Amino acid sequence: MSQTKKGNVLLDEFRRAVYDEIVSQEPLATRFAKLSTSGDRRGMVEMLVEMPHVEGLKPGDSYQGKNDAQAARLYERSLQVTATEVEPGDEHAEEIRTCNILTKALFAAGANGRVFLNALCERARRSYRLRAYASCLRDCECMLALPASFYDDSAENVRYFVQRRKECLQLERECSRKLEGNASSRKRGGRTSSTSSSSLSSSLTLGKRVAATPVVDGKPHDRLTSCPDSVELRFDEARGRHLVATRDIRPGAVLIVDRPFSFSTDAPALGRNCLHCHATLKLEDSVKIPCRNCQTVSFCTETCRKKAWETYHQYECSVFDYFFENVSNDRRQQTSYLLLAYRTTVVQALSPRNSAETRGVLNPDFFRYHASGKSIDENVSEEYTKSGSRQTYNPLDYRTVFQLETHCADVEPNANLIRTIQAIFLAKCLISVLSKLDIVCTKDTFVPLAVAMLQHLQAINCNAYEIVENVHEETTRVWEPRNIGGAIYTTVSLVNHSCYPNVVRHSYPNGIVVVRALRFIGKGCEILDCYGPQFLIESRLTRRELLWKKYRFLCGCDACTQDWKFPLPETMYYKCTACSGPTDVSRISANVSQNVADQRCTRCKKIIDLKKLEKQLRKSIQKRLSAVAKMYQGNYRDAIPLLFEHAHFVNKHLTEPNIEAFCLLHSFVKRRDVYNPHKGILSAILEKIYKHRKTGNVYGTMFFTLKCIIINNARQCKIRLSDEEAYNFRDK
Numbered sequence: 001m002s003q004t005k006k007g008n009v010l011l012d013e014f015r016r017a018v019y020d021e022i023v024s025q026e027p028l029a030t031r032f033a034k035l036s037t038s039g040d041r042r043g044m045v046e047m048l049v050e051m052p053h054v055e056g057l058k059p060g061d062s063y064q065g066k067n068d069a070q071a072a073r074l075y076e077r078s079l080q081v082t083a084t085e086v087e088p089g090d091e092h093a094e095e096i097r098t099c100n101i102l103t104k105a106l107f108a109a110g111a112n113g114r115v116f117l118n119a120l121c122e123r124a125r126r127s128y129r130l131r132a133y134a135s136c137l138r139d140c141e142c143m144l145a146l147p148a149s150f151y152d153d154s155a156e157n158v159r160y161f162v163q164r165r166k167e168c169l170q171l172e173r174e175c176s177r178k179l180e181g182n183a184s185s186r187k188r189g190g191r192t193s194s195t196s197s198s199s200l201s202s203s204l205t206l207g208k209r210v211a212a213t214p215v216v217d218g219k220p221h222d223r224l225t226s227c228p229d230s231v232e233l234r235f236d237e238a239r240g241r242h243l244v245a246t247r248d249i250r251p252g253a254v255l256i257v258d259r260p261f262s263f264s265t266d267a268p269a270l271g272r273n274c275l276h277c278h279a280t281l282k283l284e285d286s287v288k289i290p291c292r293n294c295q296t297v298s299f300c301t302e303t304c305r306k307k308a309w310e311t312y313h314q315y316e317c318s319v320f321d322y323f324f325e326n327v328s329n330d331r332r333q334q335t336s337y338l339l340l341a342y343r344t345t346v347v348q349a350l351s352p353r354n355s356a357e358t359r360g361v362l363n364p365d366f367f368r369y370h371a372s373g374k375s376i377d378e379n380v381s382e383e384y385t386k387s388g389s390r391q392t393y394n395p396l397d398y399r400t401v402f403q404l405e406t407h408c409a410d411v412e413p414n415a416n417l418i419r420t421i422q423a424i425f426l427a428k429c430l431i432s433v434l435s436k437l438d439i440v441c442t443k444d445t446f447v448p449l450a451v452a453m454l455q456h457l458q459a460i461n462c463n464a465y466e467i468v469e470n471v472h473e474e475t476t477r478v479w480e481p482r483n484i485g486g487a488i489y490t491t492v493s494l495v496n497h498s499c500y501p502n503v504v505r506h507s508y509p510n511g512i513v514v515v516r517a518l519r520f521i522g523k524g525c526e527i528l529d530c531y532g533p534q535f536l537i538e539s540r541l542t543r544r545e546l547l548w549k550k551y552r553f554l555c556g557c558d559a560c561t562q563d564w565k566f567p568l569p570e571t572m573y574y575k576c577t578a579c580s581g582p583t584d585v586s587r588i589s590a591n592v593s594q595n596v597a598d599q600r601c602t603r604c605k606k607i608i609d610l611k612k613l614e615k616q617l618r619k620s621i622q623k624r625l626s627a628v629a630k631m632y633q634g635n636y637r638d639a640i641p642l643l644f645e646h647a648h649f650v651n652k653h654l655t656e657p658n659i660e661a662f663c664l665l666h667s668f669v670k671r672r673d674v675y676n677p678h679k680g681i682l683s684a685i686l687e688k689i690y691k692h693r694k695t696g697n698v699y700g701t702m703f704f705t706l707k708c709i710i711i712n713n714a715r716q717c718k719i720r721l722s723d724e725e726a727y728n729f730r731d732k
């Protein structure tokens with residue numbers, strides 16, 4: 001096996017070597033396949049552990065450490081920029097350029113050296129001069145959190161440290177005063193606290209536009225802690241665990257607000273977003289706070305850095321490059337999943353016993369869970385069929401992660417082989433990190449750790465969700481979704497798939513996900529999300545193939561069983577006004593047919609008054625058009641209720657699928673709006689609607705859907721738009 005320059009084996013190399021050895025030697029291949037089809041995770045791990053390649057594997061550190069020489073050079077350069085003459089009028093741009101160099105120096109510098117102190121202090125000063133007080137405060141906070149013990153090796157160093165600290169204290173006071181002055185002049189009721197830390201935190205929030213996280217609509221569920229009582233957890237053999245509406249649910253209703261049990265960041269987002277809360281670091285008033293150990297990851301504040309370090313980053317920092325190293329582009333997504341599996345293990349296996357502890361100890365419960373390596377699906381199903389089950393379903397409770405579907409016995413043995421090799425590699429990485437922290441690991445610790453990594457990798461494969469932010473695309477002037485990372489949401493994982501879903505997910509700060517109803521969901525109907533393939537884009541065959549390969553089920557949603565085709569037919573069929581059943585009475589036929597009065601429902605045989613329906617539909621479509629016209633004029637308040645009325649009519653009188661219903665759905669699936677770290681027009685409007693109306697969600701949803709359709713998906717939805725119309729609908 002080839003080695004990196006530090007002498008480390010890459011995960012990919014290791015995987016290839018072990019994989020080839022197993023599949024090319026007959027008794028081994030069969031033995032592994034048997035363990036795989038019986039779902040014996042422990043057996044799979046133990047079989048591989050005995051192989052010489054695996055036994056000899058000792059992954060060393062693999063990360064981009066600090067480089068003081070480089071830091072010093074960068075710091076020098078930042079001083080030179082200042083020294084050279086700057087054209088008048090160009091000072092602002094020059095300051096920003098200098099700040100960027102200082103940031104680079106700060107990331108390269110060891111936190112216990114003078115360059116770090118200098119670069120941090122200098123950046124704070126410059127932020128202050130640029131009137132970016134919030135940024136300045138974040139740098140001060142970072143400085144004031146540095147422990148004196150970093151510098152106490154010489155009296156001169158201590159003096160230097162104390163001096164820089166003093167400067168930052170002074171800047172902090174100045175900034176707080178400025179910000180509070182601004183706040184009170186805006187009649188925001190600025191706080192008059194005298195302690196520096198509380199004024200600091202209040203000022204920090206001022207500088208940041210934080211979108212409020214919604215709460216669930218209605219009374220919270222007493223056991224499903226992330227849901228309202230309008231949904232219920234059910235279980236049956238065919239569908240497994242799933243969520244069902246206990247009453248009629250209106251579009252826009254918030255059905256789940258879930259926290260991630262664990263999360264990860266994709267490689268391209270590492271320099272762009274905070275590792276901990278995923279806030280964007282590209283805004284003018286944001287600063288990048290470095291990890292004290294590596295150059296790779298960034299944080300939005302000292303608070304995020306500290307939290308991340310205590311809960312997971314200290315266990316991954318020195319092996320961080322293994323999760324992302326040397327992989328071709330198409331496997332990039334997968335590599336963020338390696339980090340996700342690793343973190344899921346770390347946060348549970350090493351949870352601090354109390355808040356005073358900053359370093360975890362091995363959690364004995366965790367090892368008990370993974371001692372056998374067997375799934376507990378049988379026990380779970382029993383628990384949820386019993387209607388008297390009183391177990392609370394909390395997304396931060398490890399049991400909910402442990403109960404996630406893994407398909408361990410159903411997947412191809414080779415897929416399990418790859419995951420087992422990865423799991424062993426990850427467990428070896430963790431062991432090597434722990435040994436440096438004086439946490440003793442024996443072989444009895446190693447196997448359950450590898451088993452846990454394997455179970456998490458399997459669960460992630462069919463349960464992980466992406467964390468998304470919206471980015472303003474300069475060329476198209478449209479907000480486009482972009483993936484930041486992955487996460488495990490155990491409540492959202494209870495929702496089954498449909499190629500025509502009735503809910504949509506949105507990412508919020510701190511990895512929180514919000515699930516809203518897209519359409520009317522009747523009492524007793526299942527809540528259905530889309531796992532990827534939707535019927536607008538892929539054919540039934542492709543959808544079913546994708547779903548089978550990844551999730552091992554044959555999709556039986558309406559779109560699949562009735563084989564809905566796209567583009568949708570122009571014809572729309574009415575529901576029977578008496579029994580609400582589907583009819584073969586269509587809009588077009590009503591126009592053409594002479595025997596309008598003779599149309600009868602095939603089910604209840606009642607006569608359908610086509611003329612009346614036709615008139616009502618025309619009127620309803622007029623409402624949509626007039627709503628669109630109102631929105632062109634910026635009159636959203638009057639437009640949204642009209643859209644809602646139209647949606648209500650469509651739901652009541654037209655059978656699925658139909659273009660009108662569809663217009664209200666499609667782009668929601670594609671565009672996960674709302675969370676927008678920039679001052680997003682869309683989210684701003686939605687928040688406004690929320691505020692103005694109690695039932696704002698409904699209107700918000702309708703508005704959004706329509707807006708998105710008009711901008712992005714008019715073509716796909718077969719809505720004709722003039723250039724002018726399309727232009728008017730872009731961000732105003």
Ligand SMILES: [Zn+2]
Binds near residue numbers: 276277278299300304
């Ligand atoms: Zn953060």
Ligand SMILES: [Zn+2]
Binds near residue numbers: 297313
């Ligand atoms: Zn680090």
Ligand SMILES: [Zn+2]
Binds near residue numbers: 555556557558559
């Ligand atoms: Zn389907």
Ligand SMILES: [Zn+2]
Binds near residue numbers: 577581603604
């Ligand atoms: Zn009928």
